[in-house]
Amino acid sequence: xxxxxxRRAALPLVGxxxxxxxxxxxxxASVYSAAVLIAILAVMAYGLDVxxxxxxxVSLGHTVFFAAGAYATALLSTRxxxxxxxxxxxxxxxxxxxxxxxxxxxxxxxxxVFSLVTYAVAVVAMSLAANWSFLxxxxxxxxxxxxxxxxxxxxxxxxxxxxxxxxAFVLLVVAIYLVDRFRNSRLGAAAIMTHLNPRLATIGGIxxxxxxxxxxxxxxxxxxxxxxxxxxxxxxxxxxxxENYFLILMLTAVILVGRRQLLGPLLATALVLVQEKFxxxxxxxxxxxxxxxxxxxxxFFPQGLMGLVRPLARxxxxxxxxxxxxxxxxxxxxxxxx
Amino acid sequence: MTADGLRTDxxxxxxxLRVAYAGNQAxxxxxxDVAPGEIVGVIGANGAGKSTLVxxxxxxxxxAPRVAGDIALDGRRIDDRPTHExxxxxxxxxPEGRLVFSRMTVEDNLSTAFAPLAAPGRRVYAxxxxxxxxPRLRERSGHLGAQLSGGERQMLGIGRALMLGxxxxxxxxxxxxxxxxxxxxxxxxxxxxxxxGLSILLVEQNVRAAMEVVDRxxxxxxxxxxxxxxxxxxxxxxxxARAYLGAHAA
Amino acid sequence: MNLAQQLVNxxxxxxxxxxxxxxxxxxxxxxxxxxxxxxxxxxxxxxxTWWAVTRAxxxxxxxxPLAMAVGAAFGLLMQRIMLRATFEQNLVSIxxxxxxxxxxxxxxxxxxxxSTGQILETALSTRDIDLGPLWLTWQDAAIVxxxxxxxxxxxxxxxxxxxxxxxxxxxxxxxxxxxxxxxVRRVYYGVFAFEGAAVAFAAGMVAPRTPILxxxxxxxxxxxxxxxxxxxxxxxxxxxxxxxxxxxxxxxxGALVSPAYTTAAAFLMLIALLVLRPGGLSTGxxxxxx
Numbered sequence: 001x002x003x004x005x006x007r008r009a010a011l012p013l014v015g016x017x018x019x020x021x022x023x024x025x026x027x028x029a030s031v032y033s034a035a036v037l038i039a040i041l042a043v044m045a046y047g048l049d050v051x052x053x054x055x056x057x058v059s060l061g062h063t064v065f066f067a068a069g070a071y072a073t074a075l076l077s078t079r080x081x082x083x084x085x086x087x088x089x090x091x092x093x094x095x096x097x098x099x100x101x102x103x104x105x106x107x108x109x110x111x112x113v114f115s116l117v118t119y120a121v122a123v124v125a126m127s128l129a130a131n132w133s134f135l136x137x138x139x140x141x142x143x144x145x146x147x148x149x150x151x152x153x154x155x156x157x158x159x160x161x162x163x164x165x166x167x168a169f170v171l172l173v174v175a176i177y178l179v180d181r182f183r184n185s186r187l188g189a190a191a192i193m194t195h196l197n198p199r200l201a202t203i204g205g206i207x208x209x210x211x212x213x214x215x216x217x218x219x220x221x222x223x224x225x226x227x228x229x230x231x232x233x234x235x236x237x238x239x240x241x242x243e244n245y246f247l248i249l250m251l252t253a254v255i256l257v258g259r260r261q262l263l264g265p266l267l268a269t270a271l272v273l274v275q276e277k278f279x280x281x282x283x284x285x286x287x288x289x290x291x292x293x294x295x296x297x298x299x300f301f302p303q304g305l306m307g308l309v310r311p312l313a314r315x316x317x318x319x320x321x322x323x324x325x326x327x328x329x330x331x332x333x334x335x336x337x338x
Numbered sequence: 339m340t341a342d343g344l345r346t347d348x349x350x351x352x353x354x355l356r357v358a359y360a361g362n363q364a365x366x367x368x369x370x371d372v373a374p375g376e377i378v379g380v381i382g383a384n385g386a387g388k389s390t391l392v393x394x395x396x397x398x399x400x401x402a403p404r405v406a407g408d409i410a411l412d413g414r415r416i417d418d419r420p421t422h423e424x425x426x427x428x429x430x431x432x433p434e435g436r437l438v439f440s441r442m443t444v445e446d447n448l449s450t451a452f453a454p455l456a457a458p459g460r461r462v463y464a465x466x467x468x469x470x471x472x473p474r475l476r477e478r479s480g481h482l483g484a485q486l487s488g489g490e491r492q493m494l495g496i497g498r499a500l501m502l503g504x505x506x507x508x509x510x511x512x513x514x515x516x517x518x519x520x521x522x523x524x525x526x527x528x529x530x531x532x533x534x535g536l537s538i539l540l541v542e543q544n545v546r547a548a549m550e551v552v553d554r555x556x557x558x559x560x561x562x563x564x565x566x567x568x569x570x571x572x573x574x575x576x577x578x579a580r581a582y583l584g585a586h587a588a
Numbered sequence: 589m590n591l592a593q594q595l596v597n598x599x600x601x602x603x604x605x606x607x608x609x610x611x612x613x614x615x616x617x618x619x620x621x622x623x624x625x626x627x628x629x630x631x632x633x634x635x636x637t638w639w640a641v642t643r644a645x646x647x648x649x650x651x652x653p654l655a656m657a658v659g660a661a662f663g664l665l666m667q668r669i670m671l672r673a674t675f676e677q678n679l680v681s682i683x684x685x686x687x688x689x690x691x692x693x694x695x696x697x698x699x700x701x702x703s704t705g706q707i708l709e710t711a712l713s714t715r716d717i718d719l720g721p722l723w724l725t726w727q728d729a730a731i732v733x734x735x736x737x738x739x740x741x742x743x744x745x746x747x748x749x750x751x752x753x754x755x756x757x758x759x760x761x762x763x764x765x766x767x768x769x770x771x772v773r774r775v776y777y778g779v780f781a782f783e784g785a786a787v788a789f790a791a792g793m794v795a796p797r798t799p800i801l802x803x804x805x806x807x808x809x810x811x812x813x814x815x816x817x818x819x820x821x822x823x824x825x826x827x828x829x830x831x832x833x834x835x836x837x838x839x840x841x842g843a844l845v846s847p848a849y850t851t852a853a854a855f856l857m858l859i860a861l862l863v864l865r866p867g868g869l870s871t872g873x874x875x876x877x878x
Contacts, residue, residue: 058680060624060687105863112622112679116813117859119624123806124852131848244806248691251684287695294688298681299669398767425769433767439760442753449753451770502769 014263019169022162032161034277036233039168040226042269043175044246045253047223050179052251053260054188055215056195057111061102061118063246064125065095065220067237069227071129074141074237084148088228095224096217103216107209122242129239140238147232164233171229172266175222180262182218191215245287252294258306349374349459349537350395350429350506355407357387357394357561364390364403365561372506374459377528377538379552379569381545381578387561388541389434392508395539396431397421412459412505426452428460428505434514437495438483445479447494454503459535462503471527472497489520496524506537513544525551549573593722594843595836600728602835603735604797606828607790608808609815610738611783617822618759619779621674622683625666625690626787626812627805632693633659633788634795635701635802638708648710652792656785662693663784667777674776690805697802705799713796727796734793738786739828746824755779759822807851814858 022035048062069091076082076090102121106114129135136142147167149156158164182188193201194208201208231237252272257264272293276286301307350372357365365387372378382388393399395409398421409417416424439447448465456462469476472493478486486494492512499507509528513521521544529551532538542548549555555572557565565577572578608630615621623629633655640651666689667674673681713727746752757765758775766772815834819826837857838850845853 052680056680058683060683105859109862112683113817113862115683116622116817117862120810120813120855120858123810124855126806127848127851244687244691244694248688251687255684282699284695284699288692288699291688291691291693291695295669295685295692298685298688299673302681396767398763420771421766422769422771425767431767433764436761436764439757439764441760442756446753446756449750451750451754451757451765451768498768 011262015173018172018266022165027162029161030277032165034273036161036164036168037277038266038270038273039165039172040230040233041246041249041273042253042266043171043229044223044226045250045265045269046175046179047219047221047226048250049254049260049265050182050191050215050219050222052254054183054191054195055212057212058115059118059216059219060115060247061121061125062219062223062250063122063242064098064102065223066227066230066246067125067129067241068094068098069224070231070237070241071135071141071227072224073228073231074144075135077144077231078141084232085151087231088225091224091228092221095220099217099220100213103213107213122247126239126242129242136238138239140236140240142236144231144235144237146235147229158232161233164229168229168233171225175225176262176266178222183260183262187211187214187218245290248290248294252290252297256293256297256304258304261304261306264304264306347374348372349376349412350539351408351410351413352395353408355391355394355405355409357390357399357403357405359401359403363561365394367391367407367561367563370556370563372537372539374537375532375535376554377532377540377552379548379555380539380541380558381543381548381555382558384543386558388558389510390561391558392431392510392539392541393433396429396508397424398431398433425502426454428454428503429508430499430502430504430506431508432495432499432510432512434510437491438486440484441482443480443482444475444486444494447483448475448497448501450501452502456503460503460505461535463497463500465501468497468500471500488515489517489524492516492520492524496527500531504536506539507531508539508541510541511543512540513542513547518547521547522550545578590721594839596722596724598836598839599832600724600731600835601839602832603732604790604794604831605811605815605835605838606831607731607735607738607793608787609812609819609827609831610742610790610824611786612812612816613819613822613824613827614742614755614786615779615783616816617824618755619674619776620677620679621776621780622679622686623666623780623783624683624687624809625693626686626783627807627809628690628693628697629659629662629784629787629805630791630808631800631802631805632662632697633791634708634800634804635697635706636788637792637795638706638800639701641708641710642706648712652789655788655792659784659786659788660781661784663780663782664777666784667780671773671776675773694802694805701802703802705801707799708796710796727793731793734789735828735831738789739824743824810851810855814854817858818861 022031025031044062044066047065048059051057051059051062072090072094073087076087077084082090102118106117109117130138147158147164149167156167158167190201190206190211193204193206194211198208201211227241230241249269249272253265253268256268256271261267272290275289280286281289297304303310348371350370352367352370355365355367355370356363370378380388380391390399390403394403394405397405397416397419399405405417407417408415411424411427411429414427416427416429419427445465448468454460454462463471469479474490475493475497478490483491483494496507496509496512507528512524512528516524525547528538528540532551532553540548540552549569552569555565555567555569556563557578565572565575612623612626615623636655636658637648637651640646640654641648646654666686670682670685672678673685710727712730713725715726716723717726717729744752746756754765754770755775755778757768758770758772762772765775811834815827815831818834819828819830834854838854841853842850
């Protein structure tokens with residue numbers, strides 16, 4: 001694999017390629033639709049990535065943040081006439097509030113109880129969303145206005161998925177940037193330490209519980225922002241946004257390519273959604289495929305796809321080296337031993 | 339005895355045993371044999387690799403080291419078998435410190451997961467016999483493992499092993515934390531068992547106590563056998579003290 | 589609202605909860621393993637029973653063992669695939685893998701059984717027992733009897749039999765159990781097969797009470813979670829009483845407040861318990877079944 005510095009330099013190139021990808025792939029409505037969805041769901045997954053890959057905890061409740069962003073956006077835009085910037089702020093605020101409550105409650109819980117509790121939160125949220133008339137009950141909230149981020153005379157609206165793509169792309173770039181900054185920050189380092197050796201971390205002056213809470217508070221808004229854009233994209237929000245599908249997708253996105261790979265969640269989300277949109281075998285079979293991928297990767301390729309690529313890359317390098325090996329170094333050695 | 343001095347009727351026959359953790363070799367023993375009814379002592383300073391050695395023999399190592407070499411019990415190779423199969427074949431380890439199931443009673447601790455087949459050189463002890471061997475355990479039979487004293491736990495650990503019909507008993511530092519009188523008692527019991535045919539590999543830090551009961555002695559330094567011989571001959575050998583205190587001791 | 593009738597409902601419901609949770613009690617208590625596919629295994633058990641009775645003409649009494657066999661088979665399959673993670677005690681992987689399994693089961697069941705709701709009717713569920721002003725169906729009574737029987741049998745097996753002793757040894761210290769000659773891997777298989785069979789049995793018994801859907805299972809997981817945690821992880825007796833208590837609470841809450849939010853209420857109660865008594869999750873590592 002190329003050295004980290006080379007990989008970082010390549011990022012802007014990757015960014016440009018991704019920007020033009022939908023156009024290059026035909027530019028049809030379904031292509032843009034898929035691209036926007038990939039971007040949104042990847043951002044959703046990035047929020048979880050920070051928790052799973054860095055902090056080492058499994059939050060099974062991140063769908064709640066996704067839903068919180070979507071519902072806040074839907075309710076405030078349809079019932080209170082709030083604009084897109086305002087709903088964005090509200091989504092982040094609601095997510096932070098939920099994360100604070102959940103985070104404080106689960107502060108001192110052991111790993112698997114934490115996961116159970118977050119899972120339960122998601123299930124309860126689903127039953128609430130389906131039954132509470134305030135949230136639209138089983139019909140959900142319909143008729144969202146189009147996305148309108150206009151300001152200072154600049155018109156920034158989106159009436160279709162093609163027009164939505166630039167905004168989805170920007171959101172994706174921002175999310176990736178934030179995750180990258182996090183990983184290079186003190187909090188990110190503290191998270192890793194807490195993950196690998198909590199006792200050592202404590203001795204080093206880190207409070208594991210506090211780090212956990214802070215990372216949780218950092219991750220929730222990211223996922224919620226994805227929900228915000230998702231609401232505009234679909235123009236309606238209902239309880240099905242809390243379905244297991246999103247959770248399974250997020251988890252797969254985080255582990256499929258490999259842990260802590262910056263572009264991993266994006267690549268994985270793209271793979272899954274491309275299969276779903278363009279090579280679908282029917283809704284239920286797709287479910288079976290997605291679930292199986294998650295299970296099999298964890299069972300047999302715990303390093304993700306990277307675990308397959310690295311040994312192959314090493315083999316390739318070794319072969320190349322052997323093919324191009326020069327004579328002079330060997331002579332020098334022999335001279336030395338003489 | 340064959341020409342190269344190896345006992346062919348050895349209960350335990352170890353050749354070229356290498357145990358390495360992440361590239362660092364912890365144990366390198368070229369040859370180790372235990373004859374029927376023999377007590378072989380393995381002594382050495384802390385960190386010499388004694389526990390690593392017996393754990394590797396039992397297939398019970400911590401931290402997944404690389405273990406290579408031939409281990410044969412009664413002529414049959416066991417180095418590719420998992421722990422519980424070695425136990426069923428008759429290789430019983432009584433580990434250091436981890437002796438009892440604390441939440442179970444003494445009586446339940448003295449129960450077997452399978453019914454070992456008695457054979458020549460393999461005596462299977464019934465619970466009643468264990469109580470006769472260690473009367474203290476009978477007194478405490480209804481108590482939980484957690485309520486036992488150090489000495490009682492040691493007896494319990496050995497008792498459970500005996501019920502599984504060992505051909506070879508690996509004892510890892512049975513004297514730790516025990517009062518001298520108890521140490522003596524336990525080791526004398528071991529000697530009596532050996533006289534009735536049980537082979538024992540005894541790892542000990544307490545050299546003097548070990549000397550009382552072992553037939554042969556091995557000294558382990560940094561994972562290698564540096565000294566070997568009959569207990570009687572080595573009893574006053576200054577090299578033993580040196581192995582413990584390092585080369586700086588006189 | 590008839591308080592006495594609600595109590596009867598609650599007792600029946602509580603026994604159902606306890607029965608559904610029994611697989612988890614053993615799984616968590618013995619092997620310290622979690623199974624997030626629990627709800628889908630329940631759904632599968634319900635649908636296999638339904639299919640056997642309504643589509644294949646199998647008598648109910650035989651449909652139950654059939655469902656149990658299918659459940660056990662899936663339990664074994666799951667454990668086989670997760671073997672390495674189990675041995676490494678890699679809880680994160682196990683949680684996600686069982687979640688993935690559940691998802692696959694959902695998709696497969698929807699494919700095979702369809703996505704419409706079905707009703708499982710048995711000879712017992714359609715006939716009532718009248719006790720003065722109170723009533724319950726014969727199925728309800730059967731659930732109570734079966735639950736009590738299963739719990740007693742499990743408790744006796746764990747305390748009095750050799751198998752039970754083995755299982756307790758593995759629960760307390762799998763490493764030491766290996767030294768005692770126990771094939772720990774086989775015990776883990778057995779425990780997962782038990783979970784599969786037990787939840788299928790529970791499903792076959794309890795499913796006649798409500799319509800079943802291939803998308804169901806989530807509420808069952810939450811209730812099981814609450815039962816197991818409140819009862820003390822690994823405690824057989826605790827699970828029973830926690831289940832019955834939860835059932836009564838749910839019935840009363842449903843009648844007094846709202847039937848749609850009973851799961852949420854139960855969960856909130858659990859959270860309150862966790863927050864006020866974090867140590868109240870009895871034992872650190874599982875307590876070993878008792």
